[in-house]
Amino acid sequence: MSEKIMTENSAVTSNILKGKKGLVFGVANKRSIAWGISKAVSQHGAQLAFAYQGERLREGVEELAKTLPGHSPLYSCDVTKEDEVKAVYEKVEADFGSLDFLVHCIAFAKKEDLGGRVVDTSRDGFLLAHDISSYSLVTLVRGAEPLFEKAGGGSVVALTYLGSEKVVPNYNVMGMAKASLEAGVRYLASDLGKKNIRVNGLSAGPVNTLAARGIAGFTTMLENHRNRAPLGRNVELEEVGNAAFFLLSPLSSGITGEILYVDCGYRIMGA
Ligand code: NAD
Numbered sequence: 502m503s504e505k506i507m508t509e510n511s512a513v514t515s516n517i518l519k520g521k522k523g524l525v526f527g528v529a530n531k532r533s534i535a536w537g538i539s540k541a542v543s544q545h546g547a548q549l550a551f552a553y554q555g556e557r558l559r560e561g562v563e564e565l566a567k568t569l570p571g572h573s574p575l576y577s578c579d580v581t582k583e584d585e586v587k588a589v590y591e592k593v594e595a596d597f598g599s600l601d602f603l604v605h606c607i608a609f610a611k612k613e614d615l616g617g618r619v620v621d622t623s624r625d626g627f628l629l630a631h632d633i634s635s636y637s638l639v640t641l642v643r644g645a646e647p648l649f650e651k652a653g654g655g656s657v658v659a660l661t662y663l664g665s666e667k668v669v670p671n672y673n674v675m676g677m678a679k680a681s682l683e684a685g686v687r688y689l690a691s692d693l694g695k696k697n698i699r700v701n702g703l704s705a706g707p708v709n710t711l712a713a714r715g716i717a718g719f720t721t722m723l724e725n726h727r728n729r730a731p732l733g734r735n736v737e738l739e740e741v742g743n744a745a746f747f748l749l750s751p752l753s754s755g756i757t758g759e760i761l762y763v764d765c766g767y768r769i770m771g772a
């Protein structure tokens with residue numbers, strides 16, 4: 502029998518995050534890892550606000566947010582635009598007054614840079630991938646800092662992937678951006694620890710989301726992953742959500758600057 506916690510039909514609920522307020526970046530649709538995390542933390546009582554990339558996504562995010570208990574404020578925000586980031590935090594301050602946690606589920610590189618040789622990556626493509634996928638964590642945490650202080654501390658989770666430390670075919674410039682993101686997690690954790698603000702990374706195994714579909718050979722990759730992983734399967738969205746809940750909650754109060762692997766054990770294998 503599977504020991505995995507089932508949240509599909511019998512949600513695990515608690516009041517551990519009751520009264521806690523969180524801001525989530527990166528919901529595009531119901532398959533988004535950000536949405537899996539949102540459902541999990543919501544089941545433990547958290548109240549959420551969502552920042553989505555642009556008006557194109559608003560309706561979908563609105564529909565999803567409506568399925569959660571309570572009211573969830575929604576904000577449009579392209580993380581490469583400093584004025585939009587500033588506006589989000591002004592609205593969060595008006596709506597919530599303070600903030601307890603932040604979820605960063607944002608990555609982007611040009612399609613042409615997710616294949617071929619890394620040697621051929623353009624300066625433009627490199628900078629774009631690093632701006633959206635890594636610098637965004639710095640600017641989002643800076644914006645959240647005063648609101649975390651009002652809450653007496655905070656917890657940040659940023660999604661990452663094994664391609665930051667091992668060469669994964671086609672991950673290319675995203676691998677470099679994730680290495681930078683993970684270093685950012687450590688430096689930000691060091692800066693902010695004295696304010697009781699924790700920053701951690703969650704390294705998920707491959708999940709069939711918008712950002713993963715359409716990648717050359719993704720189906721084969723899922724199959725290889727399943728065959729090699731000690732648990733003999735791929736990770737599920739609910740499992741990523743539950744691990745993020747742990748990192749965002751007081752259950753992980755002694756953990757900061759870490760990268761937690763939620764990959765069915767894949768990373769420990771040597772062959
Ligand atoms: P997704 O496509 O659902 O989410 C990616 C999000 O990034 C989207 O909501 C998109 O709107 C947002 N985004 C892109 N550019 C943006 C910008 N300029 N401003 C604001 N938002 C922007 O896919 P996902 O797989 O849920 O990805 C979420 C995170 O999980 C990413 O950091 C990704 O690297 C990471 N991750 C994914 C997998 C996987 O296999 N799917 C595995 C490990 C880590």
Ligand code: IMJ
Binds near residue numbers: 608609610611670707
């Ligand atoms: C993405 C590209 C190549 C290999 C990949 C991935 N593998 C996995 C992913 C093996 C698991 C998914 N992932 C971890 C990501 O971080 C995806 C980021 C991403 C995806 C796209 C697709 C569409 C596009 N730009 C993108 N930028 C970043 O145009």
